[in-house]
Amino acid sequence: MAEKPEVVVIGAGPAGLTAGWELVKRDVPVTVLEGDSVVGGISRTAQREGWRFDIGGHRFFTKVPEVEALWHEILPDEDFLMRPRSSRIMYSGKLFDYPLRAGNALRGLGALEAARCIFSYFWARVRPPKDQTKFEGWVASRFGWRLYRIFFKTYTEKVWGVPASTIEADWAAQRIKNLSLFNAIVNAVMPRRNQKDIASLIEEFQYPKYGPGMMWETAANKITERGGKIVFEEKVRTIHHEDGRATGVTTVVTGGYGSAAGAPEASRTDIGSEHHYDADEIVSSMSFSSLIRTMDPPAPAHVLAAANALRYRDFLTVALVVPESAGFPDNWIYIHSPELLVGRIQNFASWSPFLVKEGRTCLGMEYFVFEGDETWSMPDDDLIALASKELAALGLVPVDQVERGFVVRMPKAYPFYDADYKKNVEIMRGWLAEAAPNVHPVGRNGMHRYNNQDHSMYTALLSVQNMVDGANHDVWSVNVEEDYHEEVSPGYTSKTSR
Numbered sequence: 001m002a003e004k005p006e007v008v009v010i011g012a013g014p015a016g017l018t019a020g021w022e023l024v025k026r027d028v029p030v031t032v033l034e035g036d037s038v039v040g041g042i043s044r045t046a047q048r049e050g051w052r053f054d055i056g057g058h059r060f061f062t063k064v065p066e067v068e069a070l071w072h073e074i075l076p077d078e079d080f081l082m083r084p085r086s087s088r089i090m091y092s093g094k095l096f097d098y099p100l101r102a103g104n105a106l107r108g109l110g111a112l113e114a115a116r117c118i119f120s121y122f123w124a125r126v127r128p129p130k131d132q133t134k135f136e137g138w139v140a141s142r143f144g145w146r147l148y149r150i151f152f153k154t155y156t157e158k159v160w161g162v163p164a165s166t167i168e169a170d171w172a173a174q175r176i177k178n179l180s181l182f183n184a185i186v187n188a189v190m191p192r193r194n195q196k197d198i199a200s201l202i203e204e205f206q207y208p209k210y211g212p213g214m215m216w217e218t219a220a221n222k223i224t225e226r227g228g229k230i231v232f233e234e235k236v237r238t239i240h241h242e243d244g245r246a247t248g249v250t251t252v253v254t255g256g257y258g259s260a261a262g263a264p265e266a267s268r269t270d271i272g273s274e275h276h277y278d279a280d281e282i283v284s285s286m287s288f289s290s291l292i293r294t295m296d297p298p299a300p301a302h303v304l305a306a307a308n309a310l311r312y313r314d315f316l317t318v319a320l321v322v323p324e325s326a327g328f329p330d331n332w333i334y335i336h337s338p339e340l341l342v343g344r345i346q347n348f349a350s351w352s353p354f355l356v357k358e359g360r361t362c363l364g365m366e367y368f369v370f371e372g373d374e375t376w377s378m379p380d381d382d383l384i385a386l387a388s389k390e391l392a393a394l395g396l397v398p399v400d401q402v403e404r405g406f407v408v409r410m411p412k413a414y415p416f417y418d419a420d421y422k423k424n425v426e427i428m429r430g431w432l433a434e435a436a437p438n439v440h441p442v443g444r445n446g447m448h449r450y451n452n453q454d455h456s457m458y459t460a461l462l463s464v465q466n467m468v469d470g471a472n473h474d475v476w477s478v479n480v481e482e483d484y485h486e487e488v489s490p491g492y493t494s495k496t497s498r
Helices: 014-025 065-074 102-109 111-126 136-143 145-160 170-175 182-187 210-225 288-294 301-309 382-394 422-433 453-469
Strands: 007-011 031-032 045-048 053-054 080-084 087-091 096-097 204-208 229-232 236-241 245-253 274-278 283-284 314-323 332-335 345-346 362-368 403-415 438-443
Touching: 007 014, 007 245, 014 031, 014 210, 014 283, 014 453, 031 210, 031 236, 045 210, 045 403, 053 362, 053 403, 065 182, 065 210, 065 453, 087 145, 102 111, 102 145, 111 136, 111 145, 136 145, 136 170, 136 236, 136 332, 136 422, 145 204, 145 362, 204 210, 210 229, 229 438, 236 288, 274 283, 283 453, 288 301, 288 438, 301 422, 314 382, 332 453, 362 382, 382 403, 422 438
Parallel strands: 007 031, 007 283, 031 229, 087 332, 283 438
Antiparallel strands: 045 053, 080 204, 087 096, 236 245, 245 274, 314 362, 314 403, 332 345, 345 362
16 A cells, blocks of 8 residues: 555454554554453453462463564563473372373373273274264374363363364364374383474473563553554444445443453443544454444345354453462363363462462462353352362362452353354355455454464464555464464474573
8 A cells, every 4th residue: 555554453452462563563553442441352461459360371382483573572581481381180189291191191090091091092093983073083083082081071061061072173173282192102102312203392481470461561552652542441333334345443432341351440431432433454353253243234144144153152260369388380280070160270370470479379260151151140259169169179278278369250262163163254254355355353253263372463463464565464374274282393492492
């Protein structure tokens, strides 16, 4: 374009703020619209009474050099810590390495159960599951039915709230180390010097010392310092389009989401009023379904039906203050016990000592829910009591050692991979490309794709290059490979670990 476009960015999470930063660096006028009163989206760091909580946990590791460079462009190197990577599964009162390491898993299960698991694996090789398009068949074909039921089924069904046999295999390919039990055993017994061609899990990762929110708060400040505008507590009501182009955005002042999203109560006095923003280009990280529903004139009925069919899984954290001695070295412990509602536990001190206070740590009890269901709707005090009781049931911390609790709710945390999501997304993409090609979906919810933070940022970075620099990147091809997000190929060296 001869003249620089006026750009509206919807959402101030990692994707939206990446777009905002890349635009102001190019001296492009940009307005970032955020419905909440804080930045960061699901990558925010909630703050309560001096405690900091990473919502869901965010390891800063990437195989995308442009994204790593961007992290260190926003934050100086001294604001990053190098943290050891550690996650384990709790099963039948025992802790197992995660991702699964064959020797550790089979030893922990005992000789008889290990033999059954190995037999089950080889039986699955002889008689593989007929349907490997679903999570259940995909995992069972690689680990056998017995290990699948022990280590994958219960937790996955907690995450999604539906039978594992109904979840698409796409999620497994993105989130589970892509190897078989046979390869895991080979990797465990081969000398390291003979493993040059085998990708391995990262052993440490970068982490902002005050949590990922530190990154996004700094990014927001940099954007405004360079002349960009960030507007809080305004929710997009309408995206206007005509003659094959989007022309602007109308918002309504909401006052934010209050305590439901971990934000302070709003202080705006114009709640309910509308504002309009003209736009030559729009970058959208709002949920793809909501984007389509806000278009005016409205999308055709079949496109709206596709948008309404997309589903999401919601998330809440109950952060419990306990004595430092009650902590553990892991970033997470995954809880597979079907009798407990908790799905995962974070020890925030294992992410950064700057998140907690001296002599204490904070454990984040994570619950996967649907917005409005019984658990989501529980009063905070009842949730704190439930989490304390479940922590004690796991043998980690007695109830009387829990000193304080806080609740943070996060709607639309995970795009849902059901049988029809790909078809529905394609319908929506096709119509949007015709009706308003200057609307650019980015990020996890914006594209209805289970992107990690780095991939979400990369979609925004590429979109800006397309809009302003005349590039022709296929943004929808980001993170489509079946490639575990925390594997590192031989020869990879991170910027801060050289």
